[in-house]
Amino acid sequence: MAAVAFGYHHAATWLHGLDVRVKLAAMVLLSMASLRAGGAAIVLAISVALLLLRHVRQPVARWLVSLRWYAVLLAGIVLVRALTTPGEPLFGMSRWPLSGPGMEEGLLLAGRLLFVTLFGLLLAATTRPSQIRSAVEWYLRPVPFVPHRQAATMIGLLVRFIPVILTQATEQGEALRARAIDNRRNPLRRTVFLCMPLLRRTFVTADRLALAMEARCYGSQRSTGHPWRMTVRDWSALAGAGGLCLTMLAIG
Amino acid sequence: MDIVEITGLTHRYPDGHPSLAGIDLTIARGSFVILAGANGAGKSTLLKHLNGLLLPDKGEVRIGGVPVRKDPLHARRTVGMVFQDADSQIVGETVWDDAAFGPENLNWTAERIQDSVEAALATVGLGDLRDRSPHLLSGGEKRRLAIAGVLAMRPDVIVLDEPFANLDYEGVRQVLTHIVTLHADGVTIIVCVHDLEKVLAHAQRLIILQQGRIAADGAPEEVVRKAEAFGVRMPAACRLGGKVESWLR
Numbered sequence A: 001m002a003a004v005a006f007g008y009h010h011a012a013t014w015l016h017g018l019d020v021r022v023k024l025a026a027m028v029l030l031s032m033a034s035l036r037a038g039g040a041a042i043v044l045a046i047s048v049a050l051l052l053l054r055h056v057r058q059p060v061a062r063w064l065v066s067l068r069w070y071a072v073l074l075a076g077i078v079l080v081r082a083l084t085t086p087g088e089p090l091f092g093m094s095r096w097p098l099s100g101p102g103m104e105e106g107l108l109l110a111g112r113l114l115f116v117t118l119f120g121l122l123l124a125a126t127t128r129p130s131q132i133r134s135a136v137e138w139y140l141r142p143v144p145f146v147p148h149r150q151a152a153t154m155i156g157l158l159v160r161f162i163p164v165i166l167t168q169a170t171e172q173g174e175a176l177r178a179r180a181i182d183n184r185r186n187p188l189r190r191t192v193f194l195c196m197p198l199l200r201r202t203f204v205t206a207d208r209l210a211l212a213m214e215a216r217c218y219g220s221q222r223s224t225g226h227p228w229r230m231t232v233r234d235w236s237a238l239a240g241a242g243g244l245c246l247t248m249l250a251i252g
Numbered sequence B: 001m002d003i004v005e006i007t008g009l010t011h012r013y014p015d016g017h018p019s020l021a022g023i024d025l026t027i028a029r030g031s032f033v034i035l036a037g038a039n040g041a042g043k044s045t046l047l048k049h050l051n052g053l054l055l056p057d058k059g060e061v062r063i064g065g066v067p068v069r070k071d072p073l074h075a076r077r078t079v080g081m082v083f084q085d086a087d088s089q090i091v092g093e094t095v096w097d098d099a100a101f102g103p104e105n106l107n108w109t110a111e112r113i114q115d116s117v118e119a120a121l122a123t124v125g126l127g128d129l130r131d132r133s134p135h136l137l138s139g140g141e142k143r144r145l146a147i148a149g150v151l152a153m154r155p156d157v158i159v160l161d162e163p164f165a166n167l168d169y170e171g172v173r174q175v176l177t178h179i180v181t182l183h184a185d186g187v188t189i190i191v192c193v194h195d196l197e198k199v200l201a202h203a204q205r206l207i208i209l210q211q212g213r214i215a216a217d218g219a220p221e222e223v224v225r226k227a228e229a230f231g232v233r234m235p236a237a238c239r240l241g242g243k244v245e246s247w248l249r
């Protein structure tokens, strides 16, 4: 179950106990700041993210292994940038001129993506999806014409469904391979064989889930989640995140 | 006092497939009933009528005297349902959240939810797994969680569709223990199975469905003798003229 590597891991750390609204706000603020940040700021931000990761005692080694394809993608971005951006080539004369400014730009872009990913994983690992859902609900409440309750439940169900679909896809793939799907040459046929049953199964599962929810009286009149309370710790964390954003913008 | 009253229930699926034909049935409060029948006999379809997930084309279903069609929410509060497929009824991200889903829907206060969920998880022995992801539980634990999710809503009737499917000997014994305990506490139990062996010793009544009709209904010792004619296997002990022994012994 590869999908589970990134989910919520219960532990009693400082970050786990933080108000979810603060975590979400910090996530949004820092992501925006990273868009404008330069190299030094990104290095600072990634270091902070790694420090926090150490602090919450997550299975970092397992994450890194699961992230290896992502690393390949990031390397690809750097390479493409370096090859396509005009400018002074890095190494004297070569058939593939890697331009200096392109390299720099690519690294910056990859750094931003890496930072946002690390922060997202941090948020996901230390926060129950149900809490994220309540926080989203809280933020949506003042927005007119948005049924915040339903919107929040939809987000929650979506989050719940992703690992289920991934697990089903793996099972489906194994069942097909057991019946020698690999002998088929045509990749299109192979994809159809995988996708059609998967889609149908997903719909059937969704249908059953809807029925089970209905049997347990699901409706718009639900008990509200836990009461919101901002403590000194939450405010200082928010201030800390804001400070980090400003620093990132200042050092450019 | 009959908590379930069904008169002339006929149902057809939207694709035209007939599933139930003229069911008349009453179930007394506090009883332990087995609903048996071959695959496709209509057991699951009948159960879904008890809490308004399906509505009759003809006839009427009343729960505690209230027609289901008029007040489906009342029926759902009174009749808790544990589905055939434990996986697809998981809603929460953790064991605790999942058990709390029903009570939250009933708009209970936080303390009441807390008490009820704690009690339900303790009853099925999942108190220690409260923070685990339900998807990582074993088959037996998932089934027990599904039961806890229903128990937390404090229903008067609990309906279980194939509660022993995919369970090992120990799993069957655990789930069966919970069912028997609940019955002793006064909950009305309706269990739907196609293999009688595991529950027969505890039931007070056995109903056999065949092709959407009630084919036999009565005391388990008597009805079980006719079971094979309706596609339900007679437990070996009965065939030899004896009684089925409880799996809890």
Ligand SMILES: Nc1ncnc2c1ncn2[C@@H]1O[C@H](COP(=O)(O)OP(=O)(O)OP(=O)(O)O)[C@@H](O)[C@H]1O
Pocket: B013, B014, B015, B017, B018, B019, B037, B038, B039, B040, B041, B042, B043, B044, B045, B046, B084, B194
């Ligand atoms: N959604 C549906 N649409 C059309 N027909 C259906 C649907 N669900 C069930 N049926 C049909 O209705 C009949 C009764 O099905 P039901 O699921 O109630 O049987 P069952 O007694 O629970 O069987 P099993 O022991 O296999 O669970 C079957 O013939 C089945 O093919």
Ligand SMILES: [Mg+2]
Pocket: B043, B044, B045, B084, B161
């Ligand atoms: Mg069934």
